[in-house]
Amino acid sequence: MTTDTTFATSATDAATGVDTLADRLAEVWVELEERLDRVPVLSRLAAGTVTLHDYQRLLFNLRQQVVDGSPWISRAASNFDIDHFELRTAAIRHAEEEHRDYLMLERDYVAIGGTLAELRAGRKNLGSEALSGYMFHYADQPNPVGLLGAMFIIEGLGAKRAAGWAARFQEVLGLADSQVHFMRYHEQADSEHTGDLEAILTSGIIDDAAADEIVRCAQVVARLYALQLEELDR
Amino acid sequence: MGSMATAYLTGFGAYLPGDPVDNDGIAARLGGDDPVTERIRRRVLDANGIRQRHYALDEHGEPTELNEQLAVKALQAALDDRGIEASDLRMLACATTMGDVLVPGFASMVHGRLGGGPMQLLSAAGVCASSLAALDAAVSKIRLGDHPRVAVVGSELSSRSLRQRRFDGIRAGMDSHFLRWMLSDGAGAVVVEFQPHPSKPSLRVDWVRQVSLAHEHDVCMRAGMSGDAPSVGDTWQDVDIADAEAAGMFVLRQDVSMLDELADAGLAQFEELVDIGLVDVTKLDHVICHYSTNMFRDLAFDGLRRRIPTLDTDRWFSNLETRGNTGSASIFIALEEAWRTGRFAPGETVLLAVPESGRFSFAFAHLTVVAPPDQPSPSPQQQGAAA
Numbered sequence: 001m002t003t004d005t006t007f008a009t010s011a012t013d014a015a016t017g018v019d020t021l022a023d024r025l026a027e028v029w030v031e032l033e034e035r036l037d038r039v040p041v042l043s044r045l046a047a048g049t050v051t052l053h054d055y056q057r058l059l060f061n062l063r064q065q066v067v068d069g070s071p072w073i074s075r076a077a078s079n080f081d082i083d084h085f086e087l088r089t090a091a092i093r094h095a096e097e098e099h100r101d102y103l104m105l106e107r108d109y110v111a112i113g114g115t116l117a118e119l120r121a122g123r124k125n126l127g128s129e130a131l132s133g134y135m136f137h138y139a140d141q142p143n144p145v146g147l148l149g150a151m152f153i154i155e156g157l158g159a160k161r162a163a164g165w166a167a168r169f170q171e172v173l174g175l176a177d178s179q180v181h182f183m184r185y186h187e188q189a190d191s192e193h194t195g196d197l198e199a200i201l202t203s204g205i206i207d208d209a210a211a212d213e214i215v216r217c218a219q220v221v222a223r224l225y226a227l228q229l230e231e232l233d234r
Numbered sequence: 235m236g237s238m239a240t241a242y243l244t245g246f247g248a249y250l251p252g253d254p255v256d257n258d259g260i261a262a263r264l265g266g267d268d269p270v271t272e273r274i275r276r277r278v279l280d281a282n283g284i285r286q287r288h289y290a291l292d293e294h295g296e297p298t299e300l301n302e303q304l305a306v307k308a309l310q311a312a313l314d315d316r317g318i319e320a321s322d323l324r325m326l327a328c329a330t331t332m333g334d335v336l337v338p339g340f341a342s343m344v345h346g347r348l349g350g351g352p353m354q355l356l357s358a359a360g361v362c363a364s365s366l367a368a369l370d371a372a373v374s375k376i377r378l379g380d381h382p383r384v385a386v387v388g389s390e391l392s393s394r395s396l397r398q399r400r401f402d403g404i405r406a407g408m409d410s411h412f413l414r415w416m417l418s419d420g421a422g423a424v425v426v427e428f429q430p431h432p433s434k435p436s437l438r439v440d441w442v443r444q445v446s447l448a449h450e451h452d453v454c455m456r457a458g459m460s461g462d463a464p465s466v467g468d469t470w471q472d473v474d475i476a477d478a479e480a481a482g483m484f485v486l487r488q489d490v491s492m493l494d495e496l497a498d499a500g501l502a503q504f505e506e507l508v509d510i511g512l513v514d515v516t517k518l519d520h521v522i523c524h525y526s527t528n529m530f531r532d533l534a535f536d537g538l539r540r541r542i543p544t545l546d547t548d549r550w551f552s553n554l555e556t557r558g559n560t561g562s563a564s565i566f567i568a569l570e571e572a573w574r575t576g577r578f579a580p581g582e583t584v585l586l587a588v589p590e591s592g593r594f595s596f597a598f599a600h601l602t603v604v605a606p607p608d609q610p611s612p613s614p615q616q617q618g619a620a621a
Contacts, residue, residue, distance in 0.1 A: 111380065112382055175237055
């Protein structure tokens with residue numbers, strides 16, 4: 001019912017030079033990339049001084065949060081009412097696609113010499129706690145449309161950065177493809193997801209209030225995701 | 235277009251049972267002290283050049299250990315050398331000519347005795363070259379990224395089948411005497427990983443290659459059948475055990491008349507490695523070649539020298555004379571000694587060569603010495619060779 005109005009608003013924004021949702025998200029993304037460049041493990045990766053221990057700790061830390069990915073998306077799906085049926089559909093599909101991802105990460109961890117027992121006995125780092133807590137809290141709200149902003153960040157990292165990280169880890173540490181499954185897989189899978197996301201963001205079902213929520217959520221998730229990478233093992 | 239990991243040898247171990255036995259101590263263990271056998275033994279020993287060896291037999295010829303125990307001791311030495319535990323391994327590849335029992339596979343028994351955690355196993359059967367077949371499997375799994383750490387062992391306990399009781403009342407010509415006075419016991423092991431040793435040099439495995447020419451050669455080394463080809467209903471498993479024993483089927487034999495042909499075929503395989511570029515003779519620094527007797531050392535050395543005029547005895551390593559011919563264990567026992575005694579320097583290359591007479595198999599491995607990650611190879615030239 002709101003569709004026509006929203007579409008009209010977006011079109012007007014574009015015509016009048018007001019920042020579109022896409023522009024605003026792009027700004028959040030640029031800020032995130034600048035912050036990522038300063039994350040210690042990623043700057044060591046870029047410099048080629050990263051160690052196998054760094055890769056192992058990164059997988060270990062990511063795993064503790066990745067296992068929560070599908071649950072918060074599922075929870076969000078259950079909080080979309082019938083007026084947001086398309087978002088519910090997308091969330092259900094997305095949750096299903098993601099809910100086995102952590103197994104890939106676990107196999108990578110074992111393939112480089114770690115054990116499943118120690119990995120599964122791990123706890124979230126400070127950043128992961130904050131990120132996961134925020135996501136579940138947000139997903140509990142009625143019609144948590146802002147989570148599209150969270151997806152924009154998380155899927156964006158998978159689609160645009162993970163494969164590059166994987167390639168660089170392979171180059172520096174001499175790893176086989178089967179030791180970087182998780183990061184390589186996300187290039188393709190998350191590109192599909194970001195394609196789906198773009199379709200939703202430009203479909204006209206997002207009104208101004210929703211756009212503000214999406215941008216705010218993207219800002220918070222970007223900061224907390226970087227915090228997760230900064231706070232490895234803490 | 236997938237990327238593979240690199241395989242490095244990072245730990246080396248060997249185990250030789252008991253005290254070394256010199257040529258005069260053989261008869262006490264294996265028997266055969268009648269004048270005729272005595273004469274043959276001297277002749278064979280003169281030809282093979284082995285001065286001492288080890289047997290898992292006491293001074294009365296009674297067994298002191300199992301083959302699987304030899305394997306585990308060599309593995310333990312390799313794990314200690316690397317500073318890791320059996321529980322760090324994800325795969326174990328075992329080579330032997332004959333395990334202690336018919337069933338189950340040798341690797342199952344070695345794993346059971348070694349301990350550690352769940353792991354993939356391979357029992358590589360065959361004769362001498364099964365050592366490098368096991369290494370090849372380990373290296374392949376490391377390269378695929380399937381396992382971070384694998385141990386490989388070659389192990390032999392042939393002495394118990396070389397004792398007099400196997401030969402009593404059996405026609406034993408040169409085909410059995412040649413092996414009887416040549417083979418002995420021992421085990422050698424290596425640890426293979428996808429990362430180099432963190433603080434010591436490692437041997438990077440550049441490639442492993444194994445070729446069989448059984449399609450154009452008859453059986454050369456054998457046990458379990460009469461004659462040089464098995465026939466239906468006439469192997470040791472078909473006839474009564476007593477009949478099989480009386481027919482000498484349990485005596486290990488080698489058709490010594492085929493050995494020149496074997497040496498020629500082995501040299502042709504080496505020539506092919508040079509021809510297709512797997513071996514660059516201008517950059518080959520060390521050769522460790524398994525051979526059964528010094529007679530073949532000279533043939534092989536001369537053959538290699540035709541292609542590598544700079545190859546001198548310093549670059550050629552064998553411990554046949556002091557460790558004996560331990561079959562599939564030999565190449566790892568020789569590699570361990572060469573490594574431990576500091577023959578190799580970072581940047582240098584090593585060729586392992588294992589001809590197998592069984593039915594004409596040849597295995598080679600090309601290795602490059604790499605410095606620990608925090609200590610790059612010394613000279614630019616050597617860095618280039620290691621790149």
